[in-house]
Amino acid sequence: MVSLKAILPLIFIIAILIFEERVSIPSCKTISRNGVNEEGGVGFDSEGDLRVMLVADMLLMGSEASYMSLYFRDAYLTKFFKKSFERLKPDMLVVLGDVSAKGSKLTNSKWLSVLQQFQKILGPWIALPFHIGLGDRDIGECNKLNEKYVNWICSKLPGLDSTGCSSFEVSNISFVSINAVAMLCENNDLHFSVEKFIERESFDLRSYSKDAKKRKNEPEDLGEINTNFGWRENTVSSGSGPVLLLHFPLHQTTSNNCEGSTVLKRALNSSPRENSDNRRVSGAGPYKLLHTVPPNVSEYIFQALKPRIIFSAHTHEFCDHTHMDGTREVTVPAMTWDARDDPGFVFATFGRSRTVTVSQCSLVRESHVIMFYISFFVILTFTMLIANRSELISSRR
Known part of the structure; x- marks a missing residue:
C-alpha cells in the first residue's frame, strides 16, 4: 500500500495546479452609466459588436526585471491574459501607456527587452490586433522629454506616428489615441505637434459631419474661431466623435463617487508639494499618480474631438466618471502586482447602435x-x- 508520505508531493502539485488555474480567471462585472454595478457579469453581445480589452500600467522591466517579477509575477500575468482572452474573446487589446516601469531611463536595447517581455507575456495572443499608447513612465516627464527618443520608441510600437499619436478604425469604430504626456508640457515642440494632430482629426470630424449633413440636405456649419482659447469651434454634437484613448485622465470639474475619485480629488484640491505618492514600482522610485490633463487642454480636446467615450489610465484605479457635457470617461486600473495588490482591467463592447458596455474586471490579490x-x-x-x-x-x- 502506498504510504501517505509518498503521495504527498503529488497531492501538493495537483493542488497548486488547480489553485493557479482557478485564481487566474478574472472576475468581471458590468458597470452601468450611473456607476451602479449590474448583475450577471460580462455577457456576450450580438454578432458584429466590437469587443476590446483595455489594460494599463503593466510596468514591465525587461532585462532589469527581478527574479520575483520574472518567475512569479510575470508567470501569473501570462495566466491572467490567457484566461481573459479565452473567456472574454476580445477582438482587440489596448494598452493605455506605461507598458514600461522606467522606459524613459532605458537604453534602446533595454527598451527592446521590455517589448520582448510584453510579447512573451501575451504568448500566442500577440497575433491579436493591439494598440499601445505612451505614458510618462515610457517617455519621461516634461523636463526630461526628448523628442528624438520619443520618435524612436514610436517607431517600435504599432500604428503610432512620430508624436506618439494614432487614429485608426476597427469594425467601423473610430479610435483616436493622443500622447497625453506631451499635452502636459507647455512650449514644447512635441506639444505643438500633438496639437496639430488633434486639429487634423477635428477637421476630419467636421468634414465627415458636413458630408453627412449634405446627404440629409441639412445646412452646413463647420464652426468658427473661439477667441478665448484660439482653436476652431467645433459645432459637431457631443459624443459624435471617436473613442478617445490617452494615458492621463482629463480634468474633472464635477465630483464622483467611483473608486479612484479620491486620487483625482486630491489632485484638484491639494498643493503641488502634496501631489506625490510614495508607492514604489519595481524599484523605479516614487510614482506620482495625481497628474491630470490641465483644464484648458481638456476643454480643447473636448471641443476639438467631441469624443464618444474616453478611456484613460495612470491612477492605477478604476473610475467611471461623467463630464459636464455628458461624455463618459473610464479610467483603467493597473494590470500588475508591481503597482497594486488587486490589479484589473476594463472590457468594453461597442454596439452597432453606438452603445458602449463597460465591464470592470478584477484579478486575484497578490x-x-x-x-x-x-x-x-x-x-x-x-x-x-x-x-x-x-x-x-x-x-x-
Missing part, C-alpha cells in the same frame, strides 16, 4: 496568492512531520 503558498507549505510540512512520526512508530512496533 497577498492572497502569497498567503496560499505560505499556508500550503506549512500544512505540507506539518503533514510530512506527522507522516514521518507515524512511520517511525510503526517501524518500532
Whole structure:
C-alpha cells in the first residue's frame, strides 16, 4: 500500500495546479452609466459588436526585471491574459501607456527587452490586433522629454506616428489615441505637434459631419474661431466623435463617487508639494499618480474631438466618471502586482447602435496568492512531520 508520505508531493502539485488555474480567471462585472454595478457579469453581445480589452500600467522591466517579477509575477500575468482572452474573446487589446516601469531611463536595447517581455507575456495572443499608447513612465516627464527618443520608441510600437499619436478604425469604430504626456508640457515642440494632430482629426470630424449633413440636405456649419482659447469651434454634437484613448485622465470639474475619485480629488484640491505618492514600482522610485490633463487642454480636446467615450489610465484605479457635457470617461486600473495588490482591467463592447458596455474586471490579490503558498507549505510540512512520526512508530512496533 502506498504510504501517505509518498503521495504527498503529488497531492501538493495537483493542488497548486488547480489553485493557479482557478485564481487566474478574472472576475468581471458590468458597470452601468450611473456607476451602479449590474448583475450577471460580462455577457456576450450580438454578432458584429466590437469587443476590446483595455489594460494599463503593466510596468514591465525587461532585462532589469527581478527574479520575483520574472518567475512569479510575470508567470501569473501570462495566466491572467490567457484566461481573459479565452473567456472574454476580445477582438482587440489596448494598452493605455506605461507598458514600461522606467522606459524613459532605458537604453534602446533595454527598451527592446521590455517589448520582448510584453510579447512573451501575451504568448500566442500577440497575433491579436493591439494598440499601445505612451505614458510618462515610457517617455519621461516634461523636463526630461526628448523628442528624438520619443520618435524612436514610436517607431517600435504599432500604428503610432512620430508624436506618439494614432487614429485608426476597427469594425467601423473610430479610435483616436493622443500622447497625453506631451499635452502636459507647455512650449514644447512635441506639444505643438500633438496639437496639430488633434486639429487634423477635428477637421476630419467636421468634414465627415458636413458630408453627412449634405446627404440629409441639412445646412452646413463647420464652426468658427473661439477667441478665448484660439482653436476652431467645433459645432459637431457631443459624443459624435471617436473613442478617445490617452494615458492621463482629463480634468474633472464635477465630483464622483467611483473608486479612484479620491486620487483625482486630491489632485484638484491639494498643493503641488502634496501631489506625490510614495508607492514604489519595481524599484523605479516614487510614482506620482495625481497628474491630470490641465483644464484648458481638456476643454480643447473636448471641443476639438467631441469624443464618444474616453478611456484613460495612470491612477492605477478604476473610475467611471461623467463630464459636464455628458461624455463618459473610464479610467483603467493597473494590470500588475508591481503597482497594486488587486490589479484589473476594463472590457468594453461597442454596439452597432453606438452603445458602449463597460465591464470592470478584477484579478486575484497578490497577498492572497502569497498567503496560499505560505499556508500550503506549512500544512505540507506539518503533514510530512506527522507522516514521518507515524512511520517511525510503526517501524518500532
